[in-house]
Amino acid sequence: MPLKLPICNFDAKTGILCANCEARLQKGEITKADVEASKAAIGLSDRLPELNRVALRRAFDGGGNYVLEFEQKDIPVLRSNPSMYSELETALKGKVWIVGAGGNDRKFLEDVFFPAKVLTVNTVWLSDGGKKTKVIVPAKRSERRIGDFDKLRDAVRRARGIELLVETEREAASKLHP
Numbered sequence: 001m002p003l004k005l006p007i008c009n010f011d012a013k014t015g016i017l018c019a020n021c022e023a024r025l026q027k028g029e030i031t032k033a034d035v036e037a038s039k040a041a042i043g044l045s046d047r048l049p050e051l052n053r054v055a056l057r058r059a060f061d062g063g064g065n066y067v068l069e070f071e072q073k074d075i076p077v078l079r080s081n082p083s084m085y086s087e088l089e090t091a092l093k094g095k096v097w098i099v100g101a102g103g104n105d106r107k108f109l110e111d112v113f114f115p116a117k118v119l120t121v122n123t124v125w126l127s128d129g130g131k132k133t134k135v136i137v138p139a140k141r142s143e144r145r146i147g148d149f150d151k152l153r154d155a156v157r158r159a160r161g162i163e164l165l166v167e168t169e170r171e172a173a174s175k176l177h178p
């Protein structure tokens with residue numbers, strides 16, 4: 001089974017969109033991020049054979065950093081290759097988070113923060129009526145996946161419309177017991 005992409009595999013390989021994909025891009029059915037991620041994925045599919053067993057559904061660009069949405073069942077396949085993230089990041093020249101399509105916000109955030117654990121997800125209401133989603137993670141901030149909060153925030157907003165706040169367990173506790 002070849003890699004499944006939001007554009008034709010042939011287009012991804014050549015880097016040139018066919019008339020049909022070009023029209024879908026113009027209509028906004030697919031985005032530039034979908035095209036860029038498709039090109040990157042197909043370019044890596046020889047070296048990373050796991051990619052030939054998965055389907056990339058959509059890609060979201062948050063200022064040069066990407067949330068890549070695959071089929072839910074593909075997530076363990078992608079995580080089974082330890083070079084998957086670093087290879088995708090090199091190809092896309094930005095940070096990459098891999099998430100499963102569908103599912104609720106909690107599931108989405110668990111994918112985003114993997115391998116860090118998500119301890120708590122809370123909605124925080126702002127005085128202007130807006131809301132943020134606060135995620136509490138374990139004390140270590142050094143985990144690679146949560147290493148860059150600003151980049152993470154933009155990509156997550158694009159993907160799900162979630163305004164993300166991240167706190168470690170320790171920071172959350174110090175607010176309760178200052």
Ligand SMILES: [Zn+2]
Pocket residue numbers: 007008011017018019020021022
């Ligand atoms: Zn096409």
